[in-house]
Amino acid sequence: MQQLSGLNREQRRLSNKKIKQISLKGSPREKLSLETLSTLERKIQSYGNTLSGDHKKALLEVSDLYAKIVFNEVAGRYVVALDCGLGKTLSVVALVASIHKLGYDSRSAMICQSRVSELCLMADALIEAGVPAHKIGLIHSYKYDPLARVVDGEVLNPDGSVKLGYAAKPSNAKDDSSQFQFLLVSHNKIRGKREIVKHTQFKGKPRTITIWDESFISTEATSVGLRDLKTAIQEFENSHLGCTDQSLAFVGWLKKSYDLLATEEQSQKDGTLARVITLPHLSDEETSAYERLAEYRNRDKRTEWRQHLRDLLGMALDPVRVSIAGGEAVLQFSDTISKQLTNLVVLDASYRIRELVRIDPTLHEPTFFVHRHNLKSYEDVTLHRLNYYGSRVAAETPEKSRKVAKEIALVIKDIPIDEGICLFTFKWHTGKQEHAEVIKAVLISEGIDPSTQITLADGSTKPRFIWKTWGQETGSNNASYCTHLFMVGVLRQQENHFLAQLVGQSQDLLRDMNQSTLSQAMVSELAHLVYQAGLRSRARIVSHGKALASHLYLVLDEPRIEGYLANIMRNLKIVEWLPQDALLKKKDVMGEVTKKILRGFEELNNEDIFDISIREFKELFDLNDVPNQTFRCARDEALHTHIGWHLPEGSRSFKRVFQAVA
Template sequence: MDRLIPLAMHHTLGLLQKHNNKPNQLHSKALQKIIEGMASQLEENTARRAYPLACGLGKTTCVRGLIFAIHNLGLNYSVVISAGQVEALCNLKKDLIDDGIPEELIGLLHSKHYNPEKEPDESHASLPSNTEDQIENRPFVLVTHNKIKHHNTWIESYYGYKDKRRNLVIWDESLLSGNAISLSVLNIKNSIDSAINGYEYKFETNELFSALVNFLNQIKLIFESKKGMDDIAIKLPDLPSEIFNINQQIDLLVTNNDTRDLKSLFECLNYDGELRYIKEDSGAIIHFRQLVPDELDNIVILDASHCLRALTQFDPTIESVTLDCPKSYENLTIKYFKSGAGRNTIENEFFHKENSKLVAEVAEIIFFILAQKPKEPLLIWGYKKKGNKSIEEVIKKKLREMIPDIDFDVTDRNGNKIINFQTFGNELGLNGYTHCKHSIFIGLLYLKRSYVAGMIKGQSGNMDKDVNENNLLSDAVLKEQAHLFYQAVSRGSSRITEDGQCKEHTAYFFHSNPSNIKRAVNDVFPQANWERYESIHLNNEIGLYSEIAGRINDKLNSLTEEDFINHNPRTKFTRKISTRALKKAYFSNVERHQWSNSLRVFNDDYPWDWEIRGQSFVKSGH
């Protein structure tokens, strides 16, 4: 280890400086701590440790430094490196080859096709996957998270090396040990009713379907017996042995009904693990499948979101390592606007309204950036295509109306596209957009509460865990959105770090409750500037009320005991102040109707610090 750590550190720092990332002293110490931790676990074989270094500070570069040192010192260690994106692993393999690691020492496992004449896309990778026989004698193996988690993957295909297990697994991004299944009870009941009606109408004399219908009736009765209950285990009957091709039988019985949840319920019966009924999302069945093998008990987790995401912290097998490496985001400006941002709202605006004000507003932002800063690239985030309808195409159509000669393939002097589009779900592992100085968020992906409830229970290893205790569920749902926002913003220019500060970057952000997201990401975006976006086409009043509510919350939190006593000379209250006194002292320029509307927004947006009781602000919990 005396030679491994210095050589790995030297190579890591050299790579960062080569790509214009200039570490300061605290940054260098954090990198040293990660490399020392990885080196220690090459020998230890007993821990899962998470290193929450901020985005863009060199976590993956540390991996390159470690592999470089192991190879150049001729050490007999073997390492698995796992990431979520296939192309991220392809790029890492290319980088390791550039570092002087022979290609025949690096294994790559994925499930995509390879065609040297095709660009990487959803079904094609830029490098071919190796066979399991080729992997066996290669000391360094790159494998996707999905490959490790797939039930058909044999652990020895990536974890075995020369008849023994590999020394270390390095897991890039969050380690979630499994996946929750969330199924709508209403959808299941509707599918069962449709199947029974189809049987009675078309196949009542056909004994082939009678066993299935009896089975469906049993499920229906069990669901009805749990009506009004919450968070309870459900025991369903085993699938009768005489029922063959159950999904095919369902398709014959059911027409004009989405049967996906019912079929998924059948699939759950083939797996170990408890089924539970919860009230969330109007009633749901949840199930958790453990997917990461327990044998992978020696993992270094490189996860910028570890301290942000509640889900990762519920896992009792993961230790968190403290890294004293603050990254300043004073050069990041987040321009927020309060508006509906869920998938249904956005799709209604983009796909069903002929003259959507939201579409016009997004186009106006892009038009402004192109007019004022035509050489500064921008990255637009939105939901994935729905059928043949695409947010990207709607925006392009609107921009063509505004700028008839617009060229969507134009590049800057370095060959980088000026106008870039990405979809939610790709916010991890993409490092090719650091040239983008502007990001625009059209909504923000929202996970179902029932799904997150299943993840909390599964990650904690306790399906009986009360997800509503201390607002665990609401907090986890919010933090999952915050994690997505943090990671997606960090694909842009603020990813680059120089002397502890991010590069200049502006993000435009539409959300129904931006104050909640701000609160959740404050620790990972320290010193970031939050500004209310002044809309041209949308109603600014709601945003103004939200801004005033935020200023009220900030002012209340800044008041000292002496301030409270001065405002309450008779009662000497130190955790209470009348709304009238606060307005008179600090918000005298706010109009009366603005103040009353802002108080209503305050109640919705800032329930965690203060609450309004009668005509006074009172510290929560007092």
């Protein structure tokens, strides 16, 4: 199909004539591609977006990909990595509406999203687009109250808070999902072979296409730190001295397992490559009995220790590996989404920077896509980064949390009263004051009313403040009128668990994961969260190829994230958020260590040295007192900056780079 951008009047006339011919006499695949594109363009423009020529070309490619899969011209697992706000989710509505409109009743689709509220919104959007309700199946396990108040797909309590465990629409496809031509299901509901078989059939045949909205994590990973495991075994043995033979047998199995793992750990530290390990065999009866022994219901440190024992028991059936990257740990993963699930399209704007998804060997961007990257310019968007503690632990520290809240209040005071503000905070269930409530209290003390309403240009009234927690960085776009968005810290994963996930996604239990690889992947995960959260704001909306003017404020002590964001957000302006409280700026320890490492490389360049171990390097340049994690991050930053030295995969020595002389 000829593309319309950049054509003169005569060429456009001929193209329009060809489009009309296709709509009347084209193949079913061509008709579906054209109808999907036309529906999608109208839908995007109805939300205030103005499409550029490149944007239209990209939407044509997406529509054509869907049509080719639906009519069996291509097969596999594909990724569509268009920027947030360019119409990926709306393309799903357009595709389904077009399949129905053209009468392709033997073609079916399964749509997978992460949140039940998103599925309910999708069901409403499909009905609004003309798809009959009886063709739409919805699967969830939430309760349904027809009298409840619903806003943006969320069921609300009388006080306006989200009513947990309730859905805006009833589940109608639990018993027989195969009768529905279009099935809406959450990511979690199709994990496992049994669920795949149950939901991927339409009237006895495999569904024509599956669309996975956002992150495609196809494996479930488990990790246990070896130091934590040793402590957990000692605690269990001490608390069961003189107990039953069964307890003694369990302790014996735990110690044998730990000795195997510790021996493997030392072997790797001595330079041996990682190998697959099988833990001592357990019968089903032994496993069940030991799981009961490892139960602990009180809320104290023992709860965590006993969980480590149960995790190890869960690993007994399949091979494991030990990794010395991160904190030394035993890792295992299993597939949660069958490899038989093909004809799959993953819609993931973060794909190009998110190592956790990119490492999956089953995913590919379509080779016939031309306009894939950086279609959207963020030249009118500014990221302000405050170099201060941005973890949940810091947010739970009252002194740090209130300091940050005060700084946010000072910024908000300078924001015009008629501009919307969205804030991302942490959530926790420890009996402490909620993070958002801490910030609200400081805002009120500074004379700012968090309950203020504003009137938008279209005359509608909206809350000036929208509050979100991490986990809501995808899905609802109810804050897309907000010109300002604050991320008060970013949710981080525990290092060993993330390492296990990374190995699992690679589909290779023995995949080499050194500390540098792990560190960079974890930064890319932070960048993914910041990108997705930031695009809940007005920056989501695109006009003539540009995101609407917005300000994003980030509290995070990780400078490397800026490179990832600049890579995915073309022309983004990044500035330092200078706090008015001089004590709020974290000392730039990382920068000083990086500079010290760079000075070390420069000194080595003046010597006849071409290889130096990390241990010798640290001793030579007085870096032994630097914490390991700080040194690793600074080392990675220095190696990225200095082209004269590198650290080969798996090596414990820096190597000089030899360059050919012209």
